[in-house]
Amino acid sequence: MIFNTSPTDIIKIRRSVRTYTKKAVEQEKKGIMREVLDNLRGQYFRFDLIDFQLEEGMKLGTYGMIKGASTFIIGILNKELMDDYDAAVEFGYAFEGIILKATELGLGTCWLGGTFNSKDAMKMIALKDNEQVVMVSPIGYGGNIRGFEKLTRKLSKADQRKPWKELFFHKDFNTPLSIKEAGPYADVLHMVRLAPSASNKQPWRILKSHKTYDFYNVNMPTPSNKKQKFMMSFNDMGIAKAHFDYVANEKGLKGQWLKKDDIKDESFTYVGSWEWHNEVEDTH
Template structure:
């Protein structure tokens, strides 16, 4: 079960939804969600990473009666997708890739989502799920039917979070090294996949991804520029999820454009000149 239709169009259309219709999810949609979760280990390049669980909600309480709340001004959601992962760097990155695949699939179904990494009670969700030693809940997303007209406070939240603003190409993408910015005109067949990275969601819209494209345009090196102390109170680096999201956006766009590639960890050893920038992955054309 792959994403249907045009995933690039889906990426362009998706927005974080905080206000939902007070209507229960249909049995068909719940079945679709659960089936896709089971399918992820087969269709993801990283296989099974952690777990993703769907919890149905009625009046902000699960079937077990646990109150899950209306965190971050989330209103009338009828379910949550809950992620479970180990805390190490590569587990978080790969998990976020898989979680974003599911978020995009829900978008195609006409369902609303909103990545949440810090503004929810992990203890409440832990009462619902089996979280093994060494694992934790890095993120959740509400699930529901979006209101056609967002409420005023929903628009206000987007404005405060700068959700509709994105950094310019020259601040995110680089040509051969960090000394030269990459322009759209010189990106070649990678222009659309890179643009899908640029418009992808990230915590507080920080967009911590920094991508360096090789001279032959056959390799793309993914780096993270950490925001110091950004999520230190949570006990993990939330921005690693953003890199997994960016990798998913890039990879799925490439696949739609029939650009075959694979993910490898082969640090090119570039001169970074910024102690906050860290190499993570390379996409290599096949």
């Protein structure tokens, strides 16, 4: 994704917007967003943009309530990959790029896990047999935060992120990573910490080990943790990777993503690693 503004600045101003004004998204901005969506089309997922007037009481997402929106980004996944962790991570990575691009254009967004309960909206999306809508985000101009939106933010503690020492570790999960040990990656990790996540659960844990930052998901499937919720925690992991990637790139930190094959998942699920290039190691 190419941004014209600093990703750090975009990440800092993004927040979920659930109340929208009547002001329509300009055609020019829709055109930019359509181009972004086309470029992000992957092997297993694609994105669409539809204009659709949300009616009073129409449900979207798994919680919260969206008001007034009339343009939506739709995330569509191949049905066969509904249970695939890697696909969910990749999807999350791509969708967060879209969210940050919309934020750069001055548009409000809100990740909404699930689909429309409206036949009219679904007709506009024209799904193929093997496709399913898994994520939706309104795009538009945010209005005053009203009672129910305030309540949603309060219930999901939307403005509170876990402290650094509960998210980032060094060598093992008993040892928090110090800001000094993070070196040039401290700014990157600060921006991972601001990532949105389903119900603001922040399931990401990152372990600095030899030459890599290893990404783990702490959410575990339990009877009370329904499958859809569990899969969304892998979307959250993709979002964390996106923030890491964009900010590392902004800071000129070079590296590559890989998946180690010698990591045994214990209490957490390993999703992948960032291996930094040697020139960073000297100052790291």
